[in-house]
Amino acid sequence: MDTAENYEQLKLENQICFPLYAASRLVTRLYQPLLDALNLTYPQYLVLLVLWEHDGLSVNQIGEKLHLHSNTLTPLLKRLEQQGLLQRRRSTSDERQVQLFLTPQGTSLKAKAAAIPAQLAATAALPLDKALALKAMLDELLKQHQPT
Amino acid sequence: MDTAENYEQLKLENQICFPLYAASRLVTRLYQPLLDALNLTYPQYLVLLVLWEHDGLSVNQIGEKLHLHSNTLTPLLKRLEQQGLLQRRRSTSDERQVQLFLTPQGTSLKAKAAAIPAQLAATAALPLDKALALKAMLDELLKQHQPT
DNA sequence: TAAGATTATGTCGCATACGATTTAAATGTC
Protein backbone atom coordinates (compact mmCIF):
# COMPACT_ATOMS: atom_id res chain seq x y z
CA MET A 1 0.00 0.00 0.00
CA ASP A 2 1.10 3.51 -0.78
CA THR A 3 1.48 5.20 2.56
CA ALA A 4 2.40 8.61 1.16
CA GLU A 5 -0.75 8.66 -0.92
CA ASN A 6 -2.79 7.52 2.06
CA TYR A 7 -1.34 10.30 4.19
CA GLU A 8 -2.14 12.78 1.44
CA GLN A 9 -5.77 11.74 1.71
CA LEU A 10 -5.72 12.44 5.44
CA LYS A 11 -5.26 16.16 4.81
CA LEU A 12 -8.30 18.19 5.79
CA GLU A 13 -8.41 19.94 2.42
CA ASN A 14 -8.70 16.59 0.66
CA GLN A 15 -11.65 15.43 2.72
CA ILE A 16 -14.96 15.24 0.93
CA CYS A 17 -16.96 14.66 4.05
CA PHE A 18 -15.68 17.64 5.98
CA PRO A 19 -17.20 20.24 3.62
CA LEU A 20 -20.44 18.30 3.88
CA TYR A 21 -20.31 18.47 7.65
CA ALA A 22 -19.31 22.15 7.65
CA ALA A 23 -21.86 23.18 5.04
CA SER A 24 -24.66 21.41 6.86
CA ARG A 25 -23.86 23.28 10.06
CA LEU A 26 -23.46 26.53 8.14
CA VAL A 27 -26.89 26.25 6.58
CA THR A 28 -28.50 25.37 9.89
CA ARG A 29 -26.96 28.52 11.34
CA LEU A 30 -28.32 30.53 8.39
CA TYR A 31 -31.80 29.21 9.15
CA GLN A 32 -31.64 30.02 12.83
CA PRO A 33 -32.40 33.77 12.73
CA LEU A 34 -35.42 33.03 10.52
CA LEU A 35 -36.61 30.21 12.75
CA ASP A 36 -36.15 32.24 15.92
CA ALA A 37 -39.19 34.26 14.87
CA LEU A 38 -41.22 31.02 15.00
CA ASN A 39 -39.50 29.76 18.14
CA LEU A 40 -38.29 26.65 16.31
CA THR A 41 -35.04 24.78 15.90
CA TYR A 42 -34.08 23.45 12.48
CA PRO A 43 -35.03 19.81 13.23
CA GLN A 44 -38.34 20.99 14.69
CA TYR A 45 -38.94 22.96 11.49
CA LEU A 46 -38.27 19.81 9.47
CA VAL A 47 -40.86 17.88 11.47
CA LEU A 48 -43.40 20.61 10.83
CA LEU A 49 -42.60 20.60 7.11
CA VAL A 50 -43.52 16.92 7.13
CA LEU A 51 -46.72 17.39 9.11
CA TRP A 52 -47.85 20.37 7.02
CA GLU A 53 -47.76 17.97 4.10
CA HIS A 54 -49.01 14.84 5.87
CA ASP A 55 -50.84 15.45 9.11
CA GLY A 56 -51.39 12.46 11.37
CA LEU A 57 -48.24 10.48 10.55
CA SER A 58 -46.72 8.22 13.16
CA VAL A 59 -43.34 8.74 14.81
CA ASN A 60 -41.68 6.20 12.55
CA GLN A 61 -43.28 7.59 9.41
CA ILE A 62 -41.86 11.00 10.22
CA GLY A 63 -38.58 9.31 11.01
CA GLU A 64 -38.46 7.63 7.62
CA LYS A 65 -38.79 10.95 5.87
CA LEU A 66 -36.20 12.70 8.03
CA HIS A 67 -33.93 9.70 8.58
CA LEU A 68 -34.36 9.91 12.33
CA HIS A 69 -35.41 7.39 14.97
CA SER A 70 -37.68 7.60 17.98
CA ASN A 71 -34.74 8.18 20.31
CA THR A 72 -34.29 11.57 18.66
CA LEU A 73 -37.88 12.25 17.68
CA THR A 74 -39.74 11.43 20.88
CA PRO A 75 -38.18 14.19 22.98
CA LEU A 76 -38.37 16.64 20.07
CA LEU A 77 -42.06 15.87 19.51
CA LYS A 78 -42.78 16.26 23.20
CA ARG A 79 -41.26 19.72 23.05
CA LEU A 80 -43.44 20.63 20.07
CA GLU A 81 -46.44 19.34 21.98
CA GLN A 82 -45.43 21.45 24.99
CA GLN A 83 -45.41 24.46 22.67
CA GLY A 84 -48.96 23.64 21.63
CA LEU A 85 -48.07 23.03 18.00
CA LEU A 86 -49.15 19.41 17.82
CA GLN A 87 -50.82 16.61 19.73
CA ARG A 88 -49.39 13.14 20.33
CA ARG A 89 -52.06 10.44 20.30
CA ARG A 90 -51.90 6.64 20.46
CA SER A 91 -53.25 5.05 17.34
CA THR A 92 -56.49 3.17 18.05
CA SER A 93 -55.88 0.60 15.31
CA ASP A 94 -52.34 -0.15 16.49
CA GLU A 95 -51.60 0.90 20.02
CA ARG A 96 -47.87 0.64 19.49
CA GLN A 97 -47.97 3.66 17.25
CA VAL A 98 -48.17 7.30 18.25
CA GLN A 99 -49.68 9.63 15.70
CA LEU A 100 -48.92 13.34 15.47
CA PHE A 101 -51.68 15.84 14.73
CA LEU A 102 -51.18 19.55 14.20
CA THR A 103 -53.11 21.88 16.46
CA PRO A 104 -54.67 25.04 14.99
CA GLN A 105 -51.54 26.91 16.12
CA GLY A 106 -49.35 24.34 14.44
CA THR A 107 -51.32 24.61 11.23
CA SER A 108 -51.35 28.38 11.24
CA LEU A 109 -47.59 28.51 11.66
CA LYS A 110 -47.32 27.39 8.06
CA ALA A 111 -48.35 30.84 6.85
CA LYS A 112 -45.60 32.45 8.89
CA ALA A 113 -43.08 29.96 7.55
CA ALA A 114 -44.03 30.51 3.94
CA ALA A 115 -41.47 33.26 3.46
CA ILE A 116 -38.55 31.30 4.91
CA PRO A 117 -37.36 29.36 1.83
CA ALA A 118 -37.01 32.53 -0.24
CA GLN A 119 -35.32 34.38 2.62
CA LEU A 120 -32.88 31.57 3.13
CA ALA A 121 -32.08 31.39 -0.56
CA ALA A 122 -31.24 35.07 -0.42
CA THR A 123 -28.87 34.76 2.53
CA ALA A 124 -27.25 31.57 1.27
CA ALA A 125 -26.28 33.39 -1.92
CA LEU A 126 -26.05 30.22 -3.99
CA PRO A 127 -27.32 30.55 -7.57
CA LEU A 128 -30.40 28.46 -8.20
CA ASP A 129 -28.77 26.25 -10.84
CA LYS A 130 -25.90 25.40 -8.53
CA ALA A 131 -28.27 24.79 -5.66
CA LEU A 132 -30.26 22.37 -7.77
CA ALA A 133 -27.15 20.59 -8.99
CA LEU A 134 -26.00 20.27 -5.37
CA LYS A 135 -29.37 18.90 -4.34
CA ALA A 136 -29.33 16.38 -7.18
CA MET A 137 -25.96 15.01 -6.13
CA LEU A 138 -26.93 14.81 -2.47
CA ASP A 139 -30.19 13.10 -3.33
CA GLU A 140 -28.27 10.52 -5.32
CA LEU A 141 -25.91 9.88 -2.42
CA LEU A 142 -28.83 9.50 -0.05
CA LYS A 143 -30.71 7.27 -2.44
CA GLN A 144 -27.81 4.84 -2.62
CA HIS A 145 -28.03 4.33 1.12
CA GLN A 146 -31.75 4.02 1.55
CA PRO A 147 -32.73 1.14 3.82
CA THR A 148 -34.34 -1.24 1.31
CA MET B 1 -46.70 37.45 -2.75
CA ASP B 2 -47.48 34.10 -4.27
CA THR B 3 -48.65 31.97 -1.40
CA ALA B 4 -49.15 28.80 -3.43
CA GLU B 5 -45.61 29.02 -4.72
CA ASN B 6 -44.34 29.71 -1.21
CA TYR B 7 -46.19 26.69 0.11
CA GLU B 8 -44.74 24.61 -2.70
CA GLN B 9 -41.30 25.53 -1.44
CA LEU B 10 -42.20 24.32 2.03
CA LYS B 11 -42.44 20.73 0.79
CA LEU B 12 -39.67 18.54 2.13
CA GLU B 13 -38.76 17.27 -1.31
CA ASN B 14 -38.12 20.83 -2.48
CA GLN B 15 -35.75 21.65 0.36
CA ILE B 16 -32.12 22.06 -0.59
CA CYS B 17 -30.90 22.13 2.97
CA PHE B 18 -32.54 18.93 4.12
CA PRO B 19 -30.47 16.66 1.82
CA LEU B 20 -27.41 18.50 3.08
CA TYR B 21 -28.40 17.79 6.65
CA ALA B 22 -29.32 14.18 5.91
CA ALA B 23 -26.21 13.48 3.84
CA SER B 24 -23.93 14.93 6.48
CA ARG B 25 -25.42 12.65 9.10
CA LEU B 26 -25.33 9.71 6.73
CA VAL B 27 -21.63 10.14 6.06
CA THR B 28 -20.84 10.52 9.73
CA ARG B 29 -22.62 7.22 10.32
CA LEU B 30 -20.60 5.63 7.52
CA TYR B 31 -17.40 6.77 9.23
CA GLN B 32 -18.40 5.44 12.62
CA PRO B 33 -17.57 1.75 12.18
CA LEU B 34 -14.14 2.73 10.85
CA LEU B 35 -13.54 5.19 13.65
CA ASP B 36 -14.70 2.75 16.31
CA ALA B 37 -11.46 0.84 15.73
CA LEU B 38 -9.57 3.99 16.76
CA ASN B 39 -11.99 4.84 19.56
CA LEU B 40 -12.78 8.19 17.97
CA THR B 41 -15.88 10.17 17.10
CA TYR B 42 -16.03 11.97 13.78
CA PRO B 43 -15.35 15.44 15.22
CA GLN B 44 -12.45 13.99 17.22
CA TYR B 45 -11.10 12.49 14.00
CA LEU B 46 -11.33 15.91 12.34
CA VAL B 47 -9.30 17.49 15.13
CA LEU B 48 -6.64 14.83 14.71
CA LEU B 49 -6.56 15.39 10.94
CA VAL B 50 -5.73 19.02 11.69
CA LEU B 51 -3.07 18.21 14.27
CA TRP B 52 -1.45 15.54 12.10
CA GLU B 53 -0.87 18.32 9.61
CA HIS B 54 -0.13 21.15 12.05
CA ASP B 55 0.92 20.05 15.50
CA GLY B 56 0.88 22.68 18.22
CA LEU B 57 -2.00 24.81 16.98
CA SER B 58 -4.12 26.72 19.48
CA VAL B 59 -7.78 26.02 20.20
CA ASN B 60 -8.92 28.87 18.00
CA GLN B 61 -6.61 27.93 15.16
CA ILE B 62 -8.14 24.47 15.11
CA GLY B 63 -11.54 26.10 15.38
CA GLU B 64 -10.89 28.24 12.31
CA LYS B 65 -10.12 25.18 10.23
CA LEU B 66 -13.12 23.19 11.47
CA HIS B 67 -15.50 26.15 11.91
CA LEU B 68 -15.94 25.38 15.59
CA HIS B 69 -15.58 27.47 18.74
CA SER B 70 -14.09 26.81 22.14
CA ASN B 71 -17.46 25.94 23.64
CA THR B 72 -17.44 22.84 21.44
CA LEU B 73 -13.71 22.25 21.22
CA THR B 74 -12.66 22.58 24.85
CA PRO B 75 -14.62 19.56 26.12
CA LEU B 76 -13.72 17.56 23.02
CA LEU B 77 -10.02 18.33 23.42
CA LYS B 78 -10.16 17.42 27.09
CA ARG B 79 -11.55 14.03 26.12
CA LEU B 80 -8.74 13.51 23.61
CA GLU B 81 -6.29 14.48 26.33
CA GLN B 82 -7.92 11.98 28.70
CA GLN B 83 -7.37 9.32 26.06
CA GLY B 84 -3.70 10.21 25.98
CA LEU B 85 -3.73 11.35 22.36
CA LEU B 86 -2.69 14.96 22.94
CA GLN B 87 -1.56 17.42 25.56
CA ARG B 88 -3.13 20.80 26.29
CA ARG B 89 -0.56 23.40 27.26
CA ARG B 90 -0.81 27.14 27.93
CA SER B 91 1.22 29.15 25.46
CA THR B 92 4.15 30.88 27.17
CA SER B 93 4.13 33.82 24.78
CA ASP B 94 0.40 34.45 25.24
CA GLU B 95 -1.10 32.89 28.31
CA ARG B 96 -4.61 33.27 26.96
CA GLN B 97 -3.91 30.63 24.36
CA VAL B 98 -3.90 26.88 24.85
CA GLN B 99 -1.81 24.89 22.40
CA LEU B 100 -2.44 21.27 21.49
CA PHE B 101 0.44 18.86 21.05
CA LEU B 102 0.13 15.29 19.92
CA THR B 103 1.52 12.60 22.21
CA PRO B 104 3.42 9.65 20.72
CA GLN B 105 0.14 7.71 20.81
CA GLY B 106 -1.64 10.55 19.04
CA THR B 107 1.03 10.69 16.38
CA SER B 108 1.11 6.94 15.87
CA LEU B 109 -2.64 6.82 15.39
CA LYS B 110 -2.09 8.46 12.00
CA ALA B 111 -0.76 5.20 10.59
CA LYS B 112 -3.87 3.36 11.70
CA ALA B 113 -6.05 6.06 10.17
CA ALA B 114 -4.27 6.00 6.83
CA ALA B 115 -6.61 3.40 5.38
CA ILE B 116 -9.81 5.19 6.40
CA PRO B 117 -10.30 7.56 3.43
CA ALA B 118 -10.12 4.73 0.91
CA GLN B 119 -12.38 2.51 3.03
CA LEU B 120 -14.93 5.26 3.34
CA ALA B 121 -14.86 5.99 -0.38
CA ALA B 122 -15.65 2.32 -0.95
CA THR B 123 -18.64 2.27 1.40
CA ALA B 124 -19.98 5.64 0.26
CA ALA B 125 -20.15 4.31 -3.29
CA LEU B 126 -19.97 7.72 -4.90
CA PRO B 127 -17.91 7.88 -8.10
CA LEU B 128 -14.79 10.00 -7.72
CA ASP B 129 -15.82 12.57 -10.31
CA LYS B 130 -19.14 13.14 -8.62
CA ALA B 131 -17.50 13.29 -5.23
CA LEU B 132 -15.12 15.96 -6.48
CA ALA B 133 -17.91 17.94 -8.10
CA LEU B 134 -19.85 17.77 -4.85
CA LYS B 135 -16.83 18.92 -2.87
CA ALA B 136 -16.26 21.82 -5.27
CA MET B 137 -19.80 23.07 -4.84
CA LEU B 138 -19.71 22.75 -1.07
CA ASP B 139 -16.36 24.51 -0.90
CA GLU B 140 -17.82 27.38 -2.90
CA LEU B 141 -20.79 27.65 -0.57
CA LEU B 142 -18.48 27.63 2.44
CA LYS B 143 -16.15 30.17 0.88
CA GLN B 144 -18.98 32.64 0.40
CA HIS B 145 -19.64 32.60 4.11
CA GLN B 146 -16.10 32.78 5.41
CA PRO B 147 -15.73 35.30 8.24
CA THR B 148 -13.61 37.98 6.47
C1' DT C 1 0.73 53.93 32.68
C1' DA C 2 -4.06 53.28 34.17
C1' DA C 3 -8.52 52.19 32.39
C1' DG C 4 -11.33 50.56 28.92
C1' DA C 5 -11.68 47.52 24.92
C1' DT C 6 -10.46 43.28 22.80
C1' DT C 7 -9.19 38.50 22.65
C1' DA C 8 -8.76 33.41 23.97
C1' DT C 9 -10.54 30.09 26.52
C1' DG C 10 -13.78 28.09 29.51
C1' DT C 11 -18.50 27.25 31.60
C1' DC C 12 -23.44 26.62 31.39
C1' DG C 13 -27.81 25.29 29.55
C1' DC C 14 -30.46 23.39 26.02
C1' DA C 15 -31.46 20.64 21.95
C1' DT C 16 -30.09 17.40 19.02
C1' DA C 17 -27.98 12.54 17.21
C1' DC C 18 -27.44 7.99 18.09
C1' DG C 19 -26.12 3.22 20.00
C1' DA C 20 -28.03 0.18 23.34
C1' DT C 21 -31.66 -1.37 25.99
C1' DT C 22 -36.52 -1.70 27.68
C1' DT C 23 -41.50 -2.17 27.35
C1' DA C 24 -45.73 -3.09 25.38
C1' DA C 25 -48.44 -4.34 21.44
C1' DA C 26 -49.05 -6.99 17.31
C1' DT C 27 -47.87 -10.86 14.42
C1' DG C 28 -46.45 -15.49 13.08
C1' DT C 29 -46.28 -20.37 13.90
C1' DC C 30 -47.05 -24.66 15.56
Add this chain to the structure above:
DNA sequence: GACATTTAAATCGTATGCGACATAATCTTA
Protein backbone atom coordinates in the same frame (compact mmCIF):
# COMPACT_ATOMS: atom_id res chain seq x y z
C1' DG D 1 -54.75 -20.49 21.36
C1' DA D 2 -50.00 -20.36 23.73
C1' DC D 3 -45.59 -18.70 22.74
C1' DA D 4 -41.65 -16.96 20.30
C1' DT D 5 -40.67 -13.23 17.16
C1' DT D 6 -41.12 -8.83 15.43
C1' DT D 7 -42.31 -4.03 15.70
C1' DA D 8 -43.10 0.95 17.62
C1' DA D 9 -41.98 3.99 21.17
C1' DA D 10 -39.64 5.34 24.88
C1' DT D 11 -35.60 5.63 27.91
C1' DC D 12 -30.71 6.12 29.02
C1' DG D 13 -26.02 7.59 28.44
C1' DT D 14 -22.57 9.99 25.85
C1' DA D 15 -20.86 13.41 22.65
C1' DT D 16 -21.54 17.08 20.05
C1' DG D 17 -23.12 22.20 18.49
C1' DC D 18 -24.02 26.53 19.85
C1' DG D 19 -25.89 30.97 22.11
C1' DA D 20 -24.95 33.46 26.22
C1' DC D 21 -22.05 34.56 29.66
C1' DA D 22 -17.66 34.56 32.72
C1' DT D 23 -12.76 35.11 33.35
C1' DA D 24 -8.22 36.15 32.61
C1' DA D 25 -4.60 37.96 29.61
C1' DT D 26 -3.35 41.29 26.20
C1' DC D 27 -3.79 45.44 23.72
C1' DT D 28 -5.11 50.46 23.02
C1' DT D 29 -5.07 54.83 23.89
C1' DA D 30 -5.68 58.81 26.07
